[in-house]
Amino acid sequence: MRITAVRLREVTGTFPYTGPFWEERLSRPLDIYPEHRADPREWWLPEQEGPGPYRLRQIFLEIESDEGVTGLAGPLTRDVARVIGIQLRPRLRGADPLAIERIWDELYRWQVHGRKGVVMMAISAIDCALWDLRGRWNGDPVHRLLGGPVRTELPVYASTLGYSLELERATALARQLVAQGFRAQKWFPRWPSSDPRTRLRQTVALFAALRAAVGDDVELMLDAWMSWDWPFAVAAIQELAPLRLRWIEEPFLPDQLEAYAALRARSSIPIAGGEHEYTRWGFLPWLMRGALDVLQPDIYWAGGISETIKIAALASTYGIPLIPHGHSVPATVQLLAALPEPVAPWVEYLLKWNELLQFFFREPVQPVNGIIRVPTQPGMGVELDPAKIEEERELDWEE
Secondary structure, three states: OOEEEEEEEEEEEEEOOOOOOOOEOOOOHHHHOHHHHOOOOOOOOOEEOOOOOEEEEEEEEEEEEOOOOEEEEEEEOHHHHHHHHHHHHHHHOOOOOOOHHHHHHHHHHHOOOOOOHHHHHHHHHHHHHHHHHHHHHHOOEHHHHOOOOOOOEEEEEEEOOEOOOOHHHHHHHHHHHHHOOOOEEEEOOOOOOOOHHHHHHHHHHHHHHHHHHHOOOOEEEEEOOOOOOHHHHHHHHHHHHHHOOOEEEOOOOOOOHHHHHHHHHHOOOOEEEOOOOOHHHHHHHHHHHOOOOEEOOOHHHHOHHHHHHHHHHHHHHOOOOEOOOOOOHHHHHHHHOOOOOOOOOOEEEEHHHHHHHOOOEOOOOOOEOOEEEOOOOOEOOOOEOHHHOOEEEEOOOOO
């Protein structure tokens, strides 16, 4: 079998939502600058024409073979799609799509300046599409190809990115999530004040209200999204300790390994991170340095299925759980179904994000009562729904 085509399909459809979809953005490292801190926008939101529904435009990768089997991955950012179209597509044509490890290694060795960032994200998407193709060709779900199923159901924690942080609305949502069966939920505090003392008071007030709303038996997590400095982090872990958070996520920029290690050494709250790290070589120093309590690679960013399963094996030798970032739920579910619960205990489900990321799928992979049942269809278990695609074009970037 050989790869005959590598297609980048840009599809457009109507996202049936008429009100403000995104209520609050997360904190960002750029917020140290006043003009960025005051900016409420998110660059990646769908387009809205007047008061009506949104227009959603997304890019999907399809890898076709000469045996009529096609692998799917996506949605992708335009930057990732451009790297695939210009740099990587020519190297895929004619390759054996079942030789996934060989293809990954060739792309990695060829892109010596792309070991992280957008190029590795492009390699990750290709890898996931190839695993989907292999599963379809074999007639098996990906988790079976990886040695599973170890589990047929996976516990999920809810991520509330994009929801309001007003105390009344936040606590109402927190109680609603508990009623829906979620036993853990993550929040993303962001405050426009330039005064760190004010931001800390607001953060503590939010999590105190959330703890009171959900009780002691529900896990709460905090995602700082790389926006804290050292003094704020030290003060925050001290003030938040009585609220028994499950973890604080990404307090610092990902290059500040020593700051993570120092914070973990003095924190009574576990420290999570790795969403913006790449490959087993990137994660090894974090483990050797003892900088994290939880590893969070994203399968669509850190190297695909092929590499994330290696990261999971590496983490397990240190006894550190792997809980992947929730950008790529269908792929994450297939991987975690092939791993024991102590190695990978939870799936992250970004509530609003997944309304967008899985919109064009015929059967989105969604939790019910806080649990995702692992799809058993061949490949990743998802297909594009032609009924949702109103316009499409093929992106034809070439060398």
